[in-house]
Amino acid sequence: MTRDEAEFGLTEAGQADDDAFPLLEAAIACAIHDYPFRDPEPVRVLAAHAAERLAERITGETPDDALAETMSGDLRLNGDLINYDHPGNTDVIDVAERRRGLSAALSIFYLDAARRAGIKAQGVDFPGHFLLRVETPDGPVALDPFSQGRLVLPSELTRRALRAGLTPHVADRLDVLMAPVSDREALIRLQNVLFSRAIRMGDYEGAERSAVRRALLDPEDHRPWLDVAAAREKQGALAGALEALSRARTLDDPTEARRRISVDRVRLQLN
Numbered sequence: 001m002t003r004d005e006a007e008f009g010l011t012e013a014g015q016a017d018d019d020a021f022p023l024l025e026a027a028i029a030c031a032i033h034d035y036p037f038r039d040p041e042p043v044r045v046l047a048a049h050a051a052e053r054l055a056e057r058i059t060g061e062t063p064d065d066a067l068a069e070t071m072s073g074d075l076r077l078n079g080d081l082i083n084y085d086h087p088g089n090t091d092v093i094d095v096a097e098r099r100r101g102l103s104a105a106l107s108i109f110y111l112d113a114a115r116r117a118g119i120k121a122q123g124v125d126f127p128g129h130f131l132l133r134v135e136t137p138d139g140p141v142a143l144d145p146f147s148q149g150r151l152v153l154p155s156e157l158t159r160r161a162l163r164a165g166l167t168p169h170v171a172d173r174l175d176v177l178m179a180p181v182s183d184r185e186a187l188i189r190l191q192n193v194l195f196s197r198a199i200r201m202g203d204y205e206g207a208e209r210s211a212v213r214r215a216l217l218d219p220e221d222h223r224p225w226l227d228v229a230a231a232r233e234k235q236g237a238l239a240g241a242l243e244a245l246s247r248a249r250t251l252d253d254p255t256e257a258r259r260r261i262s263v264d265r266v267r268l269q270l271n
Contacts, residue, residue: 001040006033010216013184023183024112027092030191032212034091034206040230043096050075050109051116062142063119064134068149071110079103079146090194104130104190106145110184122180125189126157127164131181142178196226204234215247222251 001009008267009029011023024047028040057066071077080089080100088094088101092108095101107123107130114121120135124142125159131152132143152160154174161171170176181189191214198207208231215224225248232241 001029001032001036001038003022003033003036006030006036007212007216010213011219014216014219018182018184023108023187024092024116025182026187026217027108029160030187031091031093033213034153034194034209037207038093040093043092046075046096047109047112047116049183049265054113054117054119055202057116058119062123063114063136063193064143064151066117067110067114067119067121067132067134068151071145072107072148075099075109077101077106077109079106085197090190090197090205102130102190103144103146103194104186104193107132107186110143110145110149111186121181123186123189125181125185126177127161128187129160130189131178133178140178153164184217185191188217191217199231203232207231215225222248225251 006029010033011027013026013029016022024043028043032038032040047267050070050123051096054066054070057070061069062219076099078100079097079102080086080098083089083100084102086100088098090102090105091100092105094103095109099131110132111121114134122133124131124133129144129146132145133140142157143149157174157177158171161177162168171193173201191210194210195214198204198210211224211227211231215221215228218224229241229244229248232238232244
């Protein structure tokens with residue numbers, strides 16, 4: 001698959017309704033868009049094995065136990081504690097090969113397997129660390145894909161929230177801490193991680209690609225195009241930056257003043 005073909009796939013995914021969002025294939029397209037001409041089939045094979053094994057386990061175990069044991073125990077998908085900043089930890093093709101990754105990347109496989117097995121699971125955009133919300137007969141529970149899919153108790157959620165800087169009256173509200181996000185938002189969270197890493201490393205081409213992917217996955221959001229413009233400006237691609245700012249302008253933009261300032265700044269550099 002080429003980068004252009006990946007962009008076409010992401011465009012189609014962006015136009016899908018949330019309940020029909022093709023999470024696994026969109027994640028593959030994101031990986032190929034970053035580094036083209038790789039074989040994505042191992043990702044699909046791993047996902048199929050996960051769904052089959054989970055379907056076997058769910059008959060005799062609770063949904064959370066079955067999901068954690070399948071993904072972490074049977075398939076050995078876990079967080080990369082030793083090489084946390086390894087670039088492969090955010091790429092589903094590399095994750096499928098290495099069986100290691102960040103929580104946001106591992107969650108792609110958890111969520112896909114849960115969908116296929118009929119388990120209700122959703123991502124939780126928890127501050128600083130992506131978690132999973134799994135519905136059980138006793139109510140929703142939080143799982144941490146990075147830590148062998150283990151259960152995160154409410155008291156630990158509160159401690160983590162306080163460490164992340166949330167105020168005490170918010171950190172005590174489990175309905176807020178475990179608020180679910182859509183599969184689309186889960187994949188966008190992963191692209192946000194890539195964007196932040198690329199900016200921090202001065203990889204502005206990589207930052208641009210991750211921002212473009214966010215824009216394609218959520219075509220109603222103007223903010224990714226502002227990030228595309230910023231990354232292009234860092235590369236000296238001022239005409240491209242203006243084009244991205246113009247695309248942001250066509251969307252519902254509550255920060256119109258900020259956009260105008262950005263346009264004026266780039267335009268002055270062109271003159």
